[in-house]
Amino acid sequence: MDVLNQLQRQYTDFTALLYREGFVDDNFTQVQKLQDESSPDFVVEVASLFFEDCEKLVNNMAEALEQQDVDFKQVDSHVHQLKGSSSSMGAARIKNVCIAFKTFCETQNRDGCLRCLQQVNHEHTQLKTNLQALFTLERQIVANGGSIPVMQ
Amino acid sequence: MKDVPLSSMDGIDQKPSASRGSNLRGAPGFVLLVIDAGAGPFQELCRVVAEFRRDLHSSCCKVVWLDKPTSRSINLRSFEQDLIDPRDDILLKPFHGSRLYQVIQLLPEFGGHGLISISDRGSTIQDTGALKDPGSSSSTHPQSTRLKIPSTWENSFQQVDSQADGNSKNEKYRKNPLLDDPYHSHARSKSREPPAERLPVRSSEIQEVRGNVSKYKSLSGLKFLVADDNEISRIVSRHFLTGHGATVEVCENGEEAFQLVRMGLHNQREHSHSIVLPYDYILMDCEMPKMDGCEATRQIRKEEKFYGVHIPILAFSADNSGDEGLCKPEKKVVEPSTYKEASECGVAEGYGETLDLVTC
Numbered sequence: 001m002d003v004l005n006q007l008q009r010q011y012t013d014f015t016a017l018l019y020r021e022g023f024v025d026d027n028f029t030q031v032q033k034l035q036d037e038s039s040p041d042f043v044v045e046v047a048s049l050f051f052e053d054c055e056k057l058v059n060n061m062a063e064a065l066e067q068q069d070v071d072f073k074q075v076d077s078h079v080h081q082l083k084g085s086s087s088s089m090g091a092a093r094i095k096n097v098c099i100a101f102k103t104f105c106e107t108q109n110r111d112g113c114l115r116c117l118q119q120v121n122h123e124h125t126q127l128k129t130n131l132q133a134l135f136t137l138e139r140q141i142v143a144n145g146g147s148i149p150v151m152q
Numbered sequence: 153m154k155d156v157p158l159s160s161m162d163g164i165d166q167k168p169s170a171s172r173g174s175n176l177r178g179a180p181g182f183v184l185l186v187i188d189a190g191a192g193p194f195q196e197l198c199r200v201v202a203e204f205r206r207d208l209h210s211s212c213c214k215v216v217w218l219d220k221p222t223s224r225s226i227n228l229r230s231f232e233q234d235l236i237d238p239r240d241d242i243l244l245k246p247f248h249g250s251r252l253y254q255v256i257q258l259l260p261e262f263g264g265h266g267l268i269s270i271s272d273r274g275s276t277i278q279d280t281g282a283l284k285d286p287g288s289s290s291s292t293h294p295q296s297t298r299l300k301i302p303s304t305w306e307n308s309f310q311q312v313d314s315q316a317d318g319n320s321k322n323e324k325y326r327k328n329p330l331l332d333d334p335y336h337s338h339a340r341s342k343s344r345e346p347p348a349e350r351l352p353v354r355s356s357e358i359q360e361v362r363g364n365v366s367k368y369k370s371l372s373g374l375k376f377l378v379a380d381d382n383e384i385s386r387i388v389s390r391h392f393l394t395g396h397g398a399t400v401e402v403c404e405n406g407e408e409a410f411q412l413v414r415m416g417l418h419n420q421r422e423h424s425h426s427i428v429l430p431y432d433y434i435l436m437d438c439e440m441p442k443m444d445g446c447e448a449t450r451q452i453r454k455e456e457k458f459y460g461v462h463i464p465i466l467a468f469s470a471d472n473s474g475d476e477g478l479c480k481p482e483k484k485v486v487e488p489s490t491y492k493e494a495s496e497c498g499v500a501e502g503y504g505e506t507l508d509l510v511t512c
Contacts, residue, residue: 081381
């Protein structure tokens with residue numbers, strides 16, 4: 001019982017931190033709410049999809065920005081996709097970078113774009129690590145016979 | 153028995169269900185037919201059923217007729233009522249949730265006693281066809297029936313109840329899917345309140361209470377079309393909507409959305425005398441390749457004019473500035489996170505208001 005309480009406490013604290021630091025926002029809560037008996041791994045599945053998607057888009061953007069003649073419309077459309085995904089996912093930091101990113105695309109600012117790309121990469125890695133930690137905690141709680149605390 | 157095209161609508165199939173095995177406890181064979189009353193000319197359907205019953209000889213056969221609330225095939229005090237066996241039941245669509253639950257309970261495996269009407273279990277069906285307000289009874293459906301539902305059914309019902317429980321404000325912990333609690337799921341939500349507004353009663357039937365129901369039910373029976381080029385966004389939207397009881401179709405761009413609506417409207421002509429909208433609501437992403445949300449809306453509106461219909465279109469955009477040049481939804485931009493507005497639309501629609509959130 002002690003172990004379980006500790007784990008649940010950890011979970012709650014960690015979740016609160018993720019929200020406080022803006023890694024995730026309310027949309028992430030919505031996604032969590034969609035998980036139930038009929039789709040017990042929903043969050044993990046969507047998260048995996050998101051990270052895959054993110055990587056792919058980042059690679060595409062990198063390639064486009066390496067060109068002599070950068071096609072900013074192309075880059076912009078990739079950013080738009082990423083913005084949509086991260087928004088639906090509740091990946092708030094990534095979404096916010098995309099907002100700035102878009103502006104640089106519109107003004108055709110290559111350096112600005114490259115900086116944003118770097119930031120996206122960084123945020124992607126951070127979020128992935130954080131969510132993996134979160135999911136691990138969830139598994140441990142369940143393994144110890146407990147319920148996963150819900151964010152209010 | 154003759155081969156009759158008892159084609160089904162909405163994926164509801166004829167379900168003859170014969171009791172088998174040790175659960176019988178000496179009960180005779182029982183056949184339950186669930187038939188869409190609008191699947192064909194009603195007299196023809198009745199004729200076929202009558203023949204089927206004759207051929208069945210000793211076994212019990214009960215029919216549950218599914219009728220569409222907005223365009224009834226079976227009307228009160230008309231000849232159609234006379235064609236129906238008094239022991240048969242009429243249910244309004246959509247055939248899920250508590251209605252499905254009640255029909256399942258007719259089966260011997262789940263404690264049913266064959267020909268007993270759904271009304272005998274505490275709802276309001278009356279064989280004589282006398283008018284009665286269904287609201288009072290269906291909301292006080294006996295909660296204490298604890299059925300031993302075999303594990304294959306658990307999954308279908310767990311979602312129903314866990315959602316209801318999950319929405320209660322006192323629920324501290326999210327229901328853990330890995331901790332199977334097979335008997336917890338049978339306790340139906342007790343928080344259902346009597347409806348604020350009584351819906352008009354048409355005939356002896358069970359009506360789902362629409363009113364102060366929990367959020368879970370708010371999109372029950374509604375058909376949505378989601379047009380979004382973003383895969384994750386589509387997945388989340390779809391899950392959200394189906395979790396609230398809606399049926400969802402998705403597509404990736406404005407062109408597809410327009411084609412789906414066009415075909416949906418066109419197909420109605422061939423099947424019935426009245427227009428059934430292919431979708432109750434369309435969720436339209438503003439920015440999409442091939443054809444964007446606004447253009448798609450324009451095309452859809454043009455098409456709708458031929459049929460004199462109007463499907464509410466809710467626009468949303470990943471860009472919340474709302475001033476994105478191409479499209480200026482006049483009233484509202486619904487962000488993916490605020491689907492509760494969609495829920496509210498659904499509930500409002502049920503009371504006759506039409507909410508049109510895009511006027512471009």
